Amino acid sequence: MxxxxxxxxxxxxxxxxxxxxxxxxxxxxxxxxxxxxxxxxxxxxxxxxxxxxxxxxxxxxxxxxxxxxxxxxxxxNPELKVEKTPEYIEGLEELLKTVTAEAYLRGVTKEEFIQWIENNYAGYPLREGE
The missing domain is CATH 1.10.10.10 (Winged helix-like DNA-binding domain superfamily/Winged helix DNA-binding domain)
Incomplete structure (x- = not known):
């Protein structure tokens, strides 16, 4: 890498x-x-x-x-199984609050913001069941 x-x-x-x-x-x-x-x-x-x-x-x-x-x-980790824990969700929500607030203050529209998230997420391989 x-x-x-x-x-x-x-x-x-x-x-x-x-x-x-x-x-x-x-x-x-x-x-x-x-x-x-x-x-x-x-x-x-x-x-x-x-x-x-x-x-x-x-x-x-x-x-x-x-x-x-x-x-x-x-x-x-060959047995990688990281989970979506409540602590992770709480940290993610806090991070998103800050990122969203800064984007809002800089004039990024909701539509632009959501499109960036969708574009980034689409760059990752699909997991089983998606």
């Missing part, structure tokens, strides 16, 4: 990496069971502190996206 880090972005580097790994899984660019670079290798490739990558990997592990083995390293 190729990461695109914007060093001048207001989004912290660790969050950019985390977001791109999750998107990579959703798009099928990262397969279940696929190895990720070691903490030091990814940090070296990007040119950042290894503690930043370690933070990302630990957050992804806590959320169930990856598994970490001392000997074999980090891999996309």
């Amino acid at each position: 190729f990461l695109h880090i914007q060093f001048e972005s207001e989004v912290p580097i660790y969050q950019q990496i985390k977001n791109q790994i999750i998107r990579g899984i959703a798009l099928g660019e990262l397969k279940l069971g696929e190895d990720l670079p070691s903490v030091r290798q990814l940090a070296s490739d990007i040119g950042i502190n290894f503690h930043t990558v370690n933070k990302v990997y630990n957050q992804l592990k806590q959320e169930g996206w990856v598994v970490i083995h001392r000997k074999s390293g980090v891999m996309i």
